[in-house]
Amino acid sequence: MDTTVWEHATASSAQTDRRESRVVLRAAIVAGMVLVLIIGANQLGLTRPAIASTGTTVTAVDAEPSKASIYLDVRNRGILTERLDAIEIDYPGLTIRDARFIPQTLGAFDTGQVAIDVTIDCAARLPGGEPAWAQTATQTQEPAIRLATTRPWGAVGAPWGRVSDTLPGWDIGWSILNGASGACDPS
Incomplete structure (x- = not known):
């Protein structure tokens, strides 16, 4: 091969x-x-609610049987103001009567509480037949929770479960079950 052709090809x-x-x-x-x-959009709450639990839970069992109120300390990690629209939890015998932010809206990076009023059917059973509100059941279950918030342009929802600023892996559903189980505790 000619060097000129080779140099040209190279x-x-x-x-x-x-x-x-x-x-x-x-x-x-x-x-x-x-x-x-x-x-970044996900972490700043542009695509989903950026509500994180700070790990503190307070439960008040009502004098009326099978009713309780659970208060979770939360922080809005997003840059948008959030207003609670709904919380859904999938667990036998647990009905959410009301859920709200305290204060009513959480601004960007604000802290507050989520107040959840629940009614419990103490006779409910898990799919395997075990009582749903036995102490062992509520300590091993991690029910799916869905949080929906309202923004000026509409509602945004997302699963809400293993989200905690202070306790990695801490499950919000477990905390709600543990608090609500006090309404079925005979003591």
């Missing part, structure tokens, strides 16, 4: 490699920026 190949490398680098930068924006 130069052409190097030029193509540089162009392709630039394209790949630009694509990687764009993909990285998109990923950072998606994660």
